[in-house]
Amino acid sequence: MSLLVVGSTAFDTVETPHGTAKQCLGGSSTYFGLAARLFTDVQLVSVVGEDFPDAHRRTFTDAGIDLAGLETKPGKTFAWHGRYSADMNSRETVDVQLNTFGDFKPKVPASYRETPFVFLANGAPATQASVLDQMAAPRFAVADTMDLWIEHNREELLALLPRLDGLILNDEEVKMLTGKSNLIQAGRAALKIGPKLVIVKKGEHGCFLFSTFFHYALPAYPTEHVVDPTGAGDSFAGGFMGYLAGSASISVWNLKRAVAYGTVAASLTVEGFGVDRIAAAERTTIERRYHELQQFVASS
């Protein structure tokens, strides 16, 4: 089934201990889409400026991603510049130029309104809600969020959560959202706020999935060479949502498999600068890593 992602498209400049990549293609919808397209048809709603090059457009279209929802507006494309610490476990934002993304008002094309799987990448909760308002009746809608919205747009976020099937966020964010310092308590508390499914990303420590009737923990794929962690979270979400959209049903087992495919997608993204690795990935690589990950965690 088709999968719609709504989020940012950006020019990223990234400094890591392995080097610097300048003005490369980035953004939440980009990483998400390039991971999800390995599993299903992807539709993208985002915005870029007039400086967005055809070469970047081709990265999407070559990957089979539908760009009917990619708006081009006067001005420049969203630009982000980040710098990672020596161990790459923390990063600072050196510069952000929101540009055309600053007043992003997602317009869902008529042809996307019946799309059953929807991912709302990190954005203001009111903006995320405006996407749901434009959709007919999504079968499975999931959102990402971040500390900024949890702190400053809490009411809007709390109004959005019960409209979602799932929420994906990281360990610090779920603690901030729920006020619980224990992650298991925090995951359970987040479930009570509304979504039927909460996925807590823990970076190199893997992730937890919380739902009403089962919980699941999966370690990260054992990556030895992290080159650039940018986009890991969005690639995870793309693999997760992509696998589900491409599956016959949203069962316990498919949800667990989807978490593993998300984990694998993230493992590829971090092994190269920007989208290089995930854009070049083929399904055979994904499947090999999926089986390696299953062996890594197999208890028998």
Place this chain on the structure above:
Amino acid sequence: MSLLVVGSTAFDTVETPHGTAKQCLGGSSTYFGLAARLFTDVQLVSVVGEDFPDAHRRTFTDAGIDLAGLETKPGKTFAWHGRYSADMNSRETVDVQLNTFGDFKPKVPASYRETPFVFLANGAPATQASVLDQMAAPRFAVADTMDLWIEHNREELLALLPRLDGLILNDEEVKMLTGKSNLIQAGRAALKIGPKLVIVKKGEHGCFLFSTFFHYALPAYPTEHVVDPTGAGDSFAGGFMGYLAGSASISVWNLKRAVAYGTVAASLTVEGFGVDRIAAAERTTIERRYHELQQFVASS
């Protein structure tokens, strides 16, 4: 089969956000022994002062732990005082009085020399080596270590490691030992130094097991109420070694099960102050949590 543990016995004073416990029974061999006795016969080599009360001795003997190797020396018992941060992810040592443990020279009773399973709890590598010198031919010898020895007694530690079957240490320690900031790289590098098996403990994030022919990752048991993290690592080691010693063979599958039993033992210890919870634990509780943990991580 029998299991020998050599390590500290102590009076612990612990401050956590949940309260303070004063002068309670602690020490590495204590937590290890009280976890391991759930699975097999445990022999203890340690030292205490004349102030060590009979009530504490009974905690061991009631648990079936053999105290033939518990030496009583003139003076006081090792005393430790620690304080945990609000989220219990870090702790400071308020006071340490080594007392009789200061010049601990482990003496293995003649009746223990043929014991097949040996655990060398955290201690100076030369002291740990002196235990191996006293043993006939252990079938499976494993040691713990810490930052102090890695930094200041590195040569002795590097001489000890090839004599071991396994090394158990935490994430920061394995990074320090190997100079690798990536945990997978660090685990592989530690294997090359000598032990056939390296277990890296990551606290609430679970653990990794590295060996020549397989790697394994297991999340922590989903504990919601951490009261006192003291002794979690030694309880893990006790559950791990205890299960192996009680098993028919040291196979891949038994090693994985042993890691899960260690994880469960640690989850019990942290739910109470000091040894309260692990000393009171019964095998039925262990088995129930073992199955809960297996469900938590089951991919199908």
